[in-house]
Amino acid sequence: MQKITWEVQYLSPPLAVRYCKKCGKKSEYLCSGLFRVNAQRKYLDIWLIYKCSNCDTTWNSTIYSRTNPQSLSPELLEQFHTNDSNLVEQYAMDIELLRRNGAEVGLPNYRITGDEICIDNPTELHIISKYSCQLNVSTILREKLYLSQKAFAQMLSCGQIKSISGLDLKKIKLHNEVVLAIGSNTGIMRKE
Ligand SMILES: [Zn+2]
Structure with missing residues:
Protein backbone atom coordinates (compact mmCIF):
# COMPACT_ATOMS: atom_id res chain seq x y z
CA MET A 1 0.00 0.00 0.00
CA GLY A 106 -15.35 31.98 8.17
CA LEU A 107 -13.29 29.70 5.98
CA PRO A 108 -9.67 30.59 5.32
CA ASN A 109 -8.19 30.54 1.83
CA TYR A 110 -6.14 27.43 1.47
CA ARG A 111 -4.27 25.18 -0.91
CA ILE A 112 -3.64 21.47 -0.71
CA THR A 113 -0.15 20.21 -1.47
CA GLY A 114 0.83 16.59 -2.07
CA ASP A 115 0.86 13.94 -4.79
CA GLU A 116 -2.19 13.06 -6.83
CA ILE A 117 -3.81 9.73 -6.03
CA CYS A 118 -5.09 7.16 -8.47
CA ILE A 119 -8.13 5.87 -6.62
CA ASP A 120 -7.60 2.36 -7.96
CA ASN A 121 -4.26 2.01 -6.15
CA PRO A 122 -4.58 1.10 -2.49
CA THR A 123 -3.31 4.15 -0.65
CA GLU A 124 -2.88 5.19 2.93
CA LEU A 125 -3.60 8.89 2.78
CA HIS A 126 -2.59 11.26 5.55
CA ILE A 127 -4.15 14.71 5.45
CA ILE A 128 -2.32 17.02 7.80
CA SER A 129 -2.72 20.61 8.83
CA LYS A 130 -0.85 22.83 11.23
CA TYR A 131 -4.09 24.38 12.47
CA SER A 132 -7.61 23.24 13.19
CA CYS A 133 -10.20 24.91 11.03
CA GLN A 134 -13.70 24.67 9.71
CA LEU A 135 -12.71 22.76 6.60
CA ASN A 136 -14.60 19.51 5.99
CA VAL A 137 -12.45 16.50 5.17
CA SER A 138 -15.03 15.62 2.49
CA THR A 139 -14.43 18.99 0.79
CA ILE A 140 -10.68 18.39 0.67
CA LEU A 141 -11.11 14.87 -0.68
CA ARG A 142 -13.63 15.84 -3.34
CA GLU A 143 -11.56 18.80 -4.45
CA LYS A 144 -8.28 16.92 -4.74
CA LEU A 145 -9.79 13.72 -6.19
CA TYR A 146 -12.08 15.63 -8.59
CA LEU A 147 -15.19 13.86 -7.32
CA SER A 148 -18.79 14.98 -7.58
CA GLN A 149 -20.93 14.81 -4.44
CA LYS A 150 -22.59 11.69 -5.84
CA ALA A 151 -19.36 9.92 -6.79
CA PHE A 152 -17.91 10.70 -3.38
CA ALA A 153 -20.99 9.30 -1.61
CA GLN A 154 -20.73 6.12 -3.69
CA MET A 155 -17.08 5.65 -2.82
CA LEU A 156 -17.90 6.08 0.86
CA SER A 157 -20.75 3.61 0.80
CA CYS A 158 -18.69 0.90 -0.91
CA GLY A 159 -15.72 1.48 1.40
CA GLN A 160 -13.37 2.72 -1.30
CA ILE A 161 -12.64 5.72 0.89
CA LYS A 162 -12.69 5.27 4.62
CA SER A 163 -11.22 6.66 7.78
CA ILE A 164 -8.77 4.25 9.40
CA SER A 165 -10.09 5.12 12.84
CA GLY A 166 -13.73 4.82 11.79
CA LEU A 167 -14.62 8.51 11.69
CA ASP A 168 -17.64 9.64 9.70
CA LEU A 169 -16.14 11.25 6.60
CA LYS A 170 -19.42 12.96 5.75
CA LYS A 171 -19.19 15.02 8.92
CA ILE A 172 -15.68 15.49 10.23
CA LYS A 173 -13.62 18.63 9.99
CA LEU A 174 -9.87 18.61 9.64
CA HIS A 175 -7.95 18.95 12.85
CA ASN A 176 -4.24 18.20 12.87
CA GLU A 177 -4.31 14.92 11.02
CA VAL A 178 -6.71 12.40 9.56
CA VAL A 179 -5.65 9.03 8.11
CA LEU A 180 -7.65 7.42 5.33
CA ALA A 181 -7.57 4.20 3.36
CA ILE A 182 -8.34 4.68 -0.30
CA GLY A 183 -9.04 2.01 -2.90
CA SER A 184 -8.38 -0.81 -0.45
CA ASN A 185 -11.82 -2.38 -0.54
CA THR A 186 -12.68 -2.70 -4.19
CA GLY A 187 -14.00 -6.23 -3.86
CA ILE A 188 -10.96 -7.63 -5.68
CA MET A 189 -8.52 -9.71 -3.68
CA ARG A 190 -5.08 -8.23 -3.83
CA LYS A 191 -1.95 -10.34 -3.99
CA GLU A 192 0.22 -9.39 -1.01
ZN1 LIG B 1 -18.94 47.43 8.51
Whole structure:
Protein backbone atom coordinates (compact mmCIF):
# COMPACT_ATOMS: atom_id res chain seq x y z
CA MET A 1 0.00 0.00 0.00
CA GLN A 2 1.48 3.34 -0.97
CA LYS A 3 1.54 6.13 1.57
CA ILE A 4 0.77 9.68 0.51
CA THR A 5 0.55 12.87 2.57
CA TRP A 6 -1.44 15.94 1.67
CA GLU A 7 -0.93 19.11 3.60
CA VAL A 8 -3.54 21.83 3.86
CA GLN A 9 -1.78 25.19 3.91
CA TYR A 10 -3.69 28.32 4.80
CA LEU A 11 -3.08 31.36 2.64
CA SER A 12 -4.94 33.70 4.98
CA PRO A 13 -6.38 33.46 8.47
CA PRO A 14 -10.10 32.76 8.86
CA LEU A 15 -12.51 35.67 8.71
CA ALA A 16 -14.44 36.68 11.79
CA VAL A 17 -18.12 36.94 10.95
CA ARG A 18 -20.09 39.25 13.23
CA TYR A 19 -22.61 42.06 13.26
CA CYS A 20 -21.22 45.43 12.15
CA LYS A 21 -23.09 48.38 13.66
CA LYS A 22 -22.05 50.77 10.92
CA CYS A 23 -23.02 48.42 8.08
CA GLY A 24 -26.19 47.43 9.97
CA LYS A 25 -25.71 43.77 9.12
CA LYS A 26 -23.51 40.77 9.61
CA SER A 27 -20.16 41.34 8.02
CA GLU A 28 -16.82 39.67 7.47
CA TYR A 29 -13.94 41.05 9.46
CA LEU A 30 -10.34 40.64 8.30
CA CYS A 31 -7.45 40.20 10.67
CA SER A 32 -5.32 43.37 10.57
CA GLY A 33 -2.17 41.60 11.70
CA LEU A 34 -1.86 44.06 14.59
CA PHE A 35 -2.22 43.71 18.32
CA ARG A 36 -3.43 46.41 20.64
CA VAL A 37 -1.74 46.38 24.01
CA ASN A 38 -3.01 48.36 26.97
CA ALA A 39 -0.58 48.01 29.85
CA GLN A 40 -1.27 49.74 33.12
CA ARG A 41 0.40 49.17 36.43
CA LYS A 42 -2.06 46.59 37.63
CA TYR A 43 -3.74 45.26 34.56
CA LEU A 44 -2.81 44.19 31.09
CA ASP A 45 -5.22 43.97 28.15
CA ILE A 46 -4.26 42.60 24.75
CA TRP A 47 -6.44 42.35 21.67
CA LEU A 48 -6.02 41.26 18.08
CA ILE A 49 -7.52 43.90 15.80
CA TYR A 50 -9.95 43.02 13.00
CA LYS A 51 -11.49 45.33 10.39
CA CYS A 52 -14.89 45.12 8.73
CA SER A 53 -14.27 44.27 5.07
CA ASN A 54 -16.99 46.74 4.01
CA CYS A 55 -16.43 49.82 6.12
CA ASP A 56 -13.09 49.36 7.96
CA THR A 57 -14.74 49.59 11.38
CA THR A 58 -12.38 47.94 13.82
CA TRP A 59 -13.25 45.15 16.20
CA ASN A 60 -10.92 43.96 18.95
CA SER A 61 -10.76 40.27 19.65
CA THR A 62 -9.74 39.81 23.28
CA ILE A 63 -6.61 37.77 23.99
CA TYR A 64 -5.89 38.91 27.55
CA SER A 65 -8.31 40.86 29.70
CA ARG A 66 -7.33 42.51 32.98
CA THR A 67 -4.42 40.11 33.38
CA ASN A 68 -1.58 40.53 35.81
CA PRO A 69 1.27 42.00 33.69
CA GLN A 70 3.75 39.86 35.66
CA SER A 71 2.18 36.70 34.27
CA LEU A 72 3.66 37.34 30.81
CA SER A 73 7.36 37.12 30.11
CA PRO A 74 9.02 40.36 28.93
CA GLU A 75 9.96 38.55 25.68
CA LEU A 76 6.33 37.64 24.98
CA LEU A 77 5.13 41.12 25.84
CA GLU A 78 7.70 42.53 23.43
CA GLN A 79 6.35 40.26 20.67
CA PHE A 80 2.87 41.66 21.27
CA HIS A 81 4.20 45.22 21.17
CA THR A 82 6.05 44.64 17.89
CA ASN A 83 3.24 42.63 16.22
CA ASP A 84 5.47 39.62 15.79
CA SER A 85 4.15 37.84 12.70
CA ASN A 86 4.43 34.32 14.14
CA LEU A 87 2.50 35.38 17.20
CA VAL A 88 -0.14 37.10 15.05
CA GLU A 89 -0.53 33.91 13.03
CA GLN A 90 -0.85 31.80 16.15
CA TYR A 91 -3.77 33.90 17.43
CA ALA A 92 -5.35 34.63 14.05
CA MET A 93 -5.60 30.90 13.30
CA ASP A 94 -7.13 30.09 16.69
CA ILE A 95 -10.78 29.55 15.87
CA GLU A 96 -11.66 28.85 19.50
CA LEU A 97 -10.43 32.33 20.38
CA LEU A 98 -12.79 33.85 17.79
CA ARG A 99 -15.68 31.77 19.13
CA ARG A 100 -14.96 32.78 22.71
CA ASN A 101 -15.15 36.37 21.52
CA GLY A 102 -18.57 35.78 20.04
CA ALA A 103 -17.66 35.72 16.35
CA GLU A 104 -18.55 33.07 13.83
CA VAL A 105 -15.61 31.69 11.94
CA GLY A 106 -15.35 31.98 8.17
CA LEU A 107 -13.29 29.70 5.98
CA PRO A 108 -9.67 30.59 5.32
CA ASN A 109 -8.19 30.54 1.83
CA TYR A 110 -6.14 27.43 1.47
CA ARG A 111 -4.27 25.18 -0.91
CA ILE A 112 -3.64 21.47 -0.71
CA THR A 113 -0.15 20.21 -1.47
CA GLY A 114 0.83 16.59 -2.07
CA ASP A 115 0.86 13.94 -4.79
CA GLU A 116 -2.19 13.06 -6.83
CA ILE A 117 -3.81 9.73 -6.03
CA CYS A 118 -5.09 7.16 -8.47
CA ILE A 119 -8.13 5.87 -6.62
CA ASP A 120 -7.60 2.36 -7.96
CA ASN A 121 -4.26 2.01 -6.15
CA PRO A 122 -4.58 1.10 -2.49
CA THR A 123 -3.31 4.15 -0.65
CA GLU A 124 -2.88 5.19 2.93
CA LEU A 125 -3.60 8.89 2.78
CA HIS A 126 -2.59 11.26 5.55
CA ILE A 127 -4.15 14.71 5.45
CA ILE A 128 -2.32 17.02 7.80
CA SER A 129 -2.72 20.61 8.83
CA LYS A 130 -0.85 22.83 11.23
CA TYR A 131 -4.09 24.38 12.47
CA SER A 132 -7.61 23.24 13.19
CA CYS A 133 -10.20 24.91 11.03
CA GLN A 134 -13.70 24.67 9.71
CA LEU A 135 -12.71 22.76 6.60
CA ASN A 136 -14.60 19.51 5.99
CA VAL A 137 -12.45 16.50 5.17
CA SER A 138 -15.03 15.62 2.49
CA THR A 139 -14.43 18.99 0.79
CA ILE A 140 -10.68 18.39 0.67
CA LEU A 141 -11.11 14.87 -0.68
CA ARG A 142 -13.63 15.84 -3.34
CA GLU A 143 -11.56 18.80 -4.45
CA LYS A 144 -8.28 16.92 -4.74
CA LEU A 145 -9.79 13.72 -6.19
CA TYR A 146 -12.08 15.63 -8.59
CA LEU A 147 -15.19 13.86 -7.32
CA SER A 148 -18.79 14.98 -7.58
CA GLN A 149 -20.93 14.81 -4.44
CA LYS A 150 -22.59 11.69 -5.84
CA ALA A 151 -19.36 9.92 -6.79
CA PHE A 152 -17.91 10.70 -3.38
CA ALA A 153 -20.99 9.30 -1.61
CA GLN A 154 -20.73 6.12 -3.69
CA MET A 155 -17.08 5.65 -2.82
CA LEU A 156 -17.90 6.08 0.86
CA SER A 157 -20.75 3.61 0.80
CA CYS A 158 -18.69 0.90 -0.91
CA GLY A 159 -15.72 1.48 1.40
CA GLN A 160 -13.37 2.72 -1.30
CA ILE A 161 -12.64 5.72 0.89
CA LYS A 162 -12.69 5.27 4.62
CA SER A 163 -11.22 6.66 7.78
CA ILE A 164 -8.77 4.25 9.40
CA SER A 165 -10.09 5.12 12.84
CA GLY A 166 -13.73 4.82 11.79
CA LEU A 167 -14.62 8.51 11.69
CA ASP A 168 -17.64 9.64 9.70
CA LEU A 169 -16.14 11.25 6.60
CA LYS A 170 -19.42 12.96 5.75
CA LYS A 171 -19.19 15.02 8.92
CA ILE A 172 -15.68 15.49 10.23
CA LYS A 173 -13.62 18.63 9.99
CA LEU A 174 -9.87 18.61 9.64
CA HIS A 175 -7.95 18.95 12.85
CA ASN A 176 -4.24 18.20 12.87
CA GLU A 177 -4.31 14.92 11.02
CA VAL A 178 -6.71 12.40 9.56
CA VAL A 179 -5.65 9.03 8.11
CA LEU A 180 -7.65 7.42 5.33
CA ALA A 181 -7.57 4.20 3.36
CA ILE A 182 -8.34 4.68 -0.30
CA GLY A 183 -9.04 2.01 -2.90
CA SER A 184 -8.38 -0.81 -0.45
CA ASN A 185 -11.82 -2.38 -0.54
CA THR A 186 -12.68 -2.70 -4.19
CA GLY A 187 -14.00 -6.23 -3.86
CA ILE A 188 -10.96 -7.63 -5.68
CA MET A 189 -8.52 -9.71 -3.68
CA ARG A 190 -5.08 -8.23 -3.83
CA LYS A 191 -1.95 -10.34 -3.99
CA GLU A 192 0.22 -9.39 -1.01
ZN1 LIG B 1 -18.94 47.43 8.51
